[in-house]
Amino acid sequence: MTPMKSISPVLKKYTPPALAIALFLMAWSFGAKQIETSLGQVPGPAMVLDQARILWQEHVAERQKAREFYERQKDRRAAMLEVNPSATVAAVSYTGKPTYVDQILTSLKTVFMGFVIASLVALPIGIICGLSKTVMRALNPLIQVFKPVSPLAWLPIVTMVVSAVYVTNSAWLPKSFLISAITVSLCSLWATLINTAMGVASVNPDYINVARVLQLSPLKKTFKVLLPATLPLIFTGLRISLGVGWMVLIASEMLAQNPGLGKFIWDEFQNGSSQSLAKIMVAVFTIGLIGFVLDRIMVELQKRVSFERVHA
Numbered sequence: 606m607t608p609m610k611s612i613s614p615v616l617k618k619y620t621p622p623a624l625a626i627a628l629f630l631m632a633w634s635f636g637a638k639q640i641e642t643s644l645g646q647v648p649g650p651a652m653v654l655d656q657a658r659i660l661w662q663e664h665v666a667e668r669q670k671a672r673e674f675y676e677r678q679k680d681r682r683a684a685m686l687e688v689n690p691s692a693t694v695a696a697v698s699y700t701g702k703p704t705y706v707d708q709i710l711t712s713l714k715t716v717f718m719g720f721v722i723a724s725l726v727a728l729p730i731g732i733i734c735g736l737s738k739t740v741m742r743a744l745n746p747l748i749q750v751f752k753p754v755s756p757l758a759w760l761p762i763v764t765m766v767v768s769a770v771y772v773t774n775s776a777w778l779p780k781s782f783l784i785s786a787i788t789v790s791l792c793s794l795w796a797t798l799i800n801t802a803m804g805v806a807s808v809n810p811d812y813i814n815v816a817r818v819l820q821l822s823p824l825k826k827t828f829k830v831l832l833p834a835t836l837p838l839i840f841t842g843l844r845i846s847l848g849v850g851w852m853v854l855i856a857s858e859m860l861a862q863n864p865g866l867g868k869f870i871w872d873e874f875q876n877g878s879s880q881s882l883a884k885i886m887v888a889v890f891t892i893g894l895i896g897f898v899l900d901r902i903m904v905e906l907q908k909r910v911s912f913e914r915v916h917a
Contacts, residue, residue: 648883653890656883664704671699703864709891712865715782716854719789720847726790727797727846728839732827734798735805735835752795756853759791760784760860781863788857793850800842804835840907844900851896866892 630650637649648656682694703711734741767784808831816826832839858867870888873881 642882643877645879645882648886652883653886656880657887659880660705660884660887664706667701667704670701674699674701705869705887708865708869709895711782711863712854712858712867713895715785715858715863715865716789716847716850718782719786719854720793720850722786722790723794723846723850724797724843727794727842728801731798731801731839731842732805732831734802735808735831738806741802741806748795748798751791752799754792756788756792756856757860759788760857763787763791764861779863781861784861785854785857785863785865785867788861789850789853792853793846796845796849797839797842800838800845801835804838805831807838808834836907836910840903840910844903844907847899847903848896851892851899855892 634649634651637647640647678697685692685694730744734744764784767780767787771780771783812830812834813826816830821829854865855867855870857863858865859871862868862871866888870885873884873888
């Protein structure tokens with residue numbers, strides 16, 4: 606094989622997306638210069654990249670402040686114990702503002718919790734619906750009614766219910782975090798539920814008959830027969846649910862004031878400084894890139910647990 610022939614597949618694979626990205630950046634850079642807003646010119650690629658660098662530097666500086674704070678606290682504690690070994694010295698947590706990276710991590714934790722809750726609800730209900738046409742007919746109207754409901758409609762209801770039930774509001778599980786996670790769950794569980802039900806209902810009847818002949822318990826039949834046969838559809842539902850949950854999260858964080866990416870965007874919008882638009886654009890690209898990575902993770906997981914070819 607000649608070197609040109611070996612390079613050709615690589616060029617075919619990467620040249621079109623590289624050209625598309627280059628054209629997008631050129632169009633964005635040109636278009637940004639033509640639009641003036643109340644906060645100034647729409648930020649172009651260079652300005653957005655510069656703000657991303659500044660946000661990272663702010664994160665590094667804040668982490669350095671935290672380290673210095675704990676070092677000073679450690680020195681003070683050692684000095685007090687040297688004077689009085691029996692003294693009780695209470696540890697104080699650093700209370701600096703959350704950085705952009707901290708807000709990304711908060712959003713990831715929130716969507717993960719919401720996704721787990723949604724999956725734990727949707728999978729068993731989907732299996733039951735797939736096994737019983739009667740149950741599916743009974744629940745289908747409710748599924749079709751609640752499936753298209755916006756997170757903006759769920760959020761006030763979730764907020765009132767959580768505020769009435771969850772009165773402690775502990776530091777390790779803030780109320781705003783719980784509200785956002787439950788809202789994500791309510792909006793993202795439907796794809797997993799429907800796909801699981803369709804997958805179970807379409808399982809080859811011979812598999813069910815074999816399980817019946819072997820007198821497998823319902824639990825063994827579920828884990829040994831139904832789930833392996835329906836994994837492709839289940840994972841398709843999980844991928845869709847995770848994508849929906851990530852989109853829903855931003856809106857819920859804006860309104861619930863959970864300190865994640867949604868709140869970061871809302872705060873920058875309210876701030877109205879000349880750098881706000883560029884920072885919001887940084888958040889937009891961050892949201893898109895994280896959504897892409899989450900989808901790729903689900904694809905890789907599906908490849909490892911499924912016997913069928915996975916189309917990304």
